[in-house]
Amino acid sequence: MGRAPCCDKKGLKKGPWTPDEDEKLVDYINKNGHGSWRSLPKLAGLLRCGKSCRLRWTNYLRPDIRRGPFTSEEEKLVIQLHAILGNRWAAIASQLPGRTDNEIKNLWNTHLKKQLLHMGIDPQTHEPSSSTSNGPQNRLPSSPSTRHMAQWESARLEAEARLSCRESHLSIPSPVGKSDGDFFIQLWNSEVGETFRNLDKAEKTVSPSNQIDDAECKSSSKSCVEDVRPGSDSCGSNEMEDSSDQSELQLLLDFPSDNDVSFLDCFGSWLHFC
DNA sequence: AAGAGATGCAACCGCTATGGC
DNA sequence: CGCCATAGCGGTTGCATCTCT
Numbered sequence: 001m002g003r004a005p006c007c008d009k010k011g012l013k014k015g016p017w018t019p020d021e022d023e024k025l026v027d028y029i030n031k032n033g034h035g036s037w038r039s040l041p042k043l044a045g046l047l048r049c050g051k052s053c054r055l056r057w058t059n060y061l062r063p064d065i066r067r068g069p070f071t072s073e074e075e076k077l078v079i080q081l082h083a084i085l086g087n088r089w090a091a092i093a094s095q096l097p098g099r100t101d102n103e104i105k106n107l108w109n110t111h112l113k114k115q116l117l118h119m120g121i122d123p124q125t126h127e128p129s130s131s132t133s134n135g136p137q138n139r140l141p142s143s144p145s146t147r148h149m150a151q152w153e154s155a156r157l158e159a160e161a162r163l164s165c166r167e168s169h170l171s172i173p174s175p176v177g178k179s180d181g182d183f184f185i186q187l188w189n190s191e192v193g194e195t196f197r198n199l200d201k202a203e204k205t206v207s208p209s210n211q212i213d214d215a216e217c218k219s220s221s222k223s224c225v226e227d228v229r230p231g232s233d234s235c236g237s238n239e240m241e242d243s244s245d246q247s248e249l250q251l252l253l254d255f256p257s258d259n260d261v262s263f264l265d266c267f268g269s270w271l272h273f274c
Numbered sequence: 275a276a277g278a279g280a281t282g283c284a285a286c287c288g289c290t291a292t293g294g295c
Numbered sequence: 296c297g298c299c300a301t302a303g304c305g306g307t308t309g310c311a312t313c314t315c316t
Contacts, residue, residue: 016284016310038301054302055285090304102284105305110282 013047017056021046025053026061059102066098070107078104079112083126 028044034057035043037050046053059065070078074096081092089101089108096104113123120128 014286036301050301051287051303052285058303059284087305101304106283109306 012041012049012052014052017060021048022056022061025057029057029061055102059100064098065100070099074099075107075112078107079116079126082108082112082123 024044024046028040032043034040034054037054040046040050040053041048044053048056077096078092081095085091087105089105093099093101093104108123116123116126122128
């Protein structure tokens with residue numbers, strides 16, 4: 001896995017881009033496409049490294065980029081997606097047309113993180129930061145990565161429940177407005193609940209050294225969820241590229257916005273109650 | 275008005291994944 | 296199978312601008 005030589009070593013320009021450089025880059029890409037980023041600077045007459053050109057194009061010059069302040073809907077969406085995906089800015093950006101991962105990352109680090117902290121919510125876990133060692137929320141996994149896994153799994157279950165609900169025309173009520181207990185009991189008795197019970201059993205048989213871990217997930221092409229859920233027919237990957245994941249995510253995002261991500265906590269509590 | 279500190283954003287750095295040879 | 300080139304990603308930095316005193 002060789003790495004491209006640093007721009008310094010090649011005497012290439014660094015720092016802010018000038019309008020002239022921007023023009024050269026845009027002109028070249030409009031005429032020829034970017035092709036190989038490595039060879040682009042030379043061909044376009046730029047004293048920049050390919051990496052810098054690619055970044056400038058993807059984060060600033062691309063014609064489909066939507067500049068300007070984020071709307072409250074976009075911010076809400078970013079928060080919801082972050083609760084599910086964690087710091088996977090590219091995956092989050094893919095759900096916000098015209099927004100770049102860099103822009104979302106900056107938005108998160110400068111605005112949303114503080115906003116959540118101000119609201120008493122831990123921006124990493126999306127749990128109330130005031131929760132102490134005795135509350136039910138502390139039954140959630142302790143590390144942020146595993147908590148995200150649990151939240152993601154909860155979100156998946158919610159989405160699966162909605163899919164199942166749609167397909168079978170069963171009128172499983174939304175947890176909003178109806179009793180949570182009714183909803184969860186129905187869900188627990190459904191196929192989804194069965195799937196999850198299997199998961200729970202499987203997890204209990206996993207030795208501590210084999211606990212689900214983000215790093216392991218990353219290094220493995222198979223997903224952690226898939227590993228313990230052989231019965232699941234939906235994609236177990238926590239990547240959001242698969243179409244089934246996309247539809248599940250969409251279902252998740254369809255969740256009433258005034259409820260934000262609170263259902264995750266609700267579902268998380270239920271998950272641990274089981 | 276001026277200086278200090280805070281904030282926001284563009285760009286860079288270093289790492290990993292992937293594909294070709 | 297291993298090496299290399301490239302693309303893409305997330306974390307971090309640096310600087311311009313804003314706000315406060």
